[in-house]
Amino acid sequence: MIFTVRQDQLQVLLVERGNEPYRGSAALPGGFVRDGETLDEAALRELLEETALDGRRLHLEQLHAYSDPERDPRGRVITVAYLALGSDLPFPAAGTDAARAYWTPISSALDGGMALAFDHAAILRDGLERARSQLEHTTVAAAFCPEPFTVGDLRRIYEAVWGFKLDPSNFRRKMTRAEGFLEPTGERRFPEVGRPAALYRRGSASLLIPPLLRSSEIPPLSNDQSSMGVRIV
Amino acid sequence: MIFTVRQDQLQVLLVERGNEPYRGSAALPGGFVRDGETLDEAALRELLEETALDGRRLHLEQLHAYSDPERDPRGRVITVAYLALGSDLPFPAAGTDAARAYWTPISSALDGGMALAFDHAAILRDGLERARSQLEHTTVAAAFCPEPFTVGDLRRIYEAVWGFKLDPSNFRRKMTRAEGFLEPTGERRFPEVGRPAALYRRGSASLLIPPLLRSSEIPPLSNDQSSMGVRIV
DNA sequence: CCAAAAGTGTTGCGTCTACACCCATGG
DNA sequence: CCATGGGTGTAGACGCAACACTTTTGG
Secondary structure: OEEEEEOOEEEEEEEEOOOOOOOOOEEOOOOOOOOOOOHHHHHHHHHHHHHOOOHHHOEEEEEEEEOOOOOOOOOOOOEEEEEEEOOOOOOOOOOOHHHHEEEEEHHHHHOOOOOEOOOHHHHHHHHHHHHHHHHHHEOHHHHHOOOOEOHHHHHHHHHHHHOOOOOHHHHHHHHHHOOOOEEEEEEEEOOOOOOOEEEEEEOOOOEOOOOOOOOOOOOOOOOOOOOOOOOOO | OEEEEEOOEEEEEEEEOOOOOOOOOEEOOOOOOOOOOOHHHHHHHHHHHHHOOOHHHOEEEEEEEEOOOOOOOOOOOOEEEEEEEOOOOOOOOOOOHHHHEEEEEHHHHHOOOOOEOOOHHHHHHHHHHHHHHHHHHEOHHHHHOOOOEOHHHHHHHHHHHHOOOOOHHHHHHHHHHOOOOEEEEEEEEOOOOOOOEEEEEEOOOOEOOOOOOOOOOOOOOOOOOOOOOOOOO
16 A cells, blocks of 8 residues: 655555456555565565555555455455555556556545445555554654655645644644754755745654644544634634 | 463463474464454454453454564464453463463563564564553553452553553543543442542443553663652652 | 745643642551 | 551643744745
């Protein structure tokens, strides 16, 4: 399961299945583990085959094992799902199994209209929740940002993944104070409009201390964006 | 991996291996998934076989899949580890594979002296960290307590799992205020010495809101117990 | 000058830590 | 009356949401 943020939207890479079952349906990319390979290595290899991307520079994380005996009509298949986060991911290379792969906003992939193959809709929901939760406690959000990036870039990642707006000033304070998260480059970026912003690189810390917690309210799946824990009147 | 608290110590159920490899070594209980069975069902079945305990009343949770090709010298075995928490667990029933099963304090199991088979020491460490983390955000600690229980019982669970002392008065406030965690029975328990304590049952909530966070310092694996986030001078 | 985004200051509120203190019981 | 654990009250520190305000740019 590969996530990226483009056009301020959290997107996932799907493939159109060429074989039965679920021929023509959308599915998460995946494959079988080989002998002598760890699950992590298998995930990286499949990632490379699907996107021609060197996964070693991505954040990759084991999610959960799915084991319902009926989940694959062909027979018994146990899937260990992985979640990868990346920035600036290219469109999938042609000439591979992934020729029919494409990026889709997660909200569309889950909005009933597009039925995912197997139990992939459930897996995708779990992955989305994991990604949202990881942003609270870790610095993975920076994995979504091409370097160098601004605090505003980082904030738009959080807003895209969580689905609601954050207060720019409070967000900046949290992030710049978290030790080891942001490493200033000394450079600035001049946007089309507005004051130039300081540029940063990813720091060495992998944990975000203190964490940045979502409001206790359940965030909506849709695209509406409300202010930070405050209802718009 | 089955955890319980006895004598104010966090303990784990180990089995003595009767076959090669690692014959005579201690190991976590486990077994193979059968056809037509989910991983959860397999974990519950193995639990029943090992402890003669009805696992449906336990907290059971999938942890992580371990997949190093060299982790089992016999060949390729991928293990999906589960963590079960229970209270008042009996000694394993005789007459089964688990005749050689026994409870051990986790600290002894990890203190180099006892070498666990396979990569089970690493799995045990992951399980311990998961259990500790779960106490922060969920109400699973009550799964360690035979009902009915007092706030003091619950606090001793936290102290055993986390390995340090908590402030009784602040702990009580947190727990009684968390909605849906503790359900008063109206009864009291009269200890050998001291004021009687109110008795509670598990409430319906599964999440602890707000969470009870450990101090940011890394808790020691040993048995020393220091006060709540405060260095003893 | 204006719009827009970056960045700083400040205030009020709620939570947590540490600790003083009271309560109820058995010996 | 004392020791012991249960339970309440409270003052200070701290963190965070909200929002007013200043800064720096392009048009």
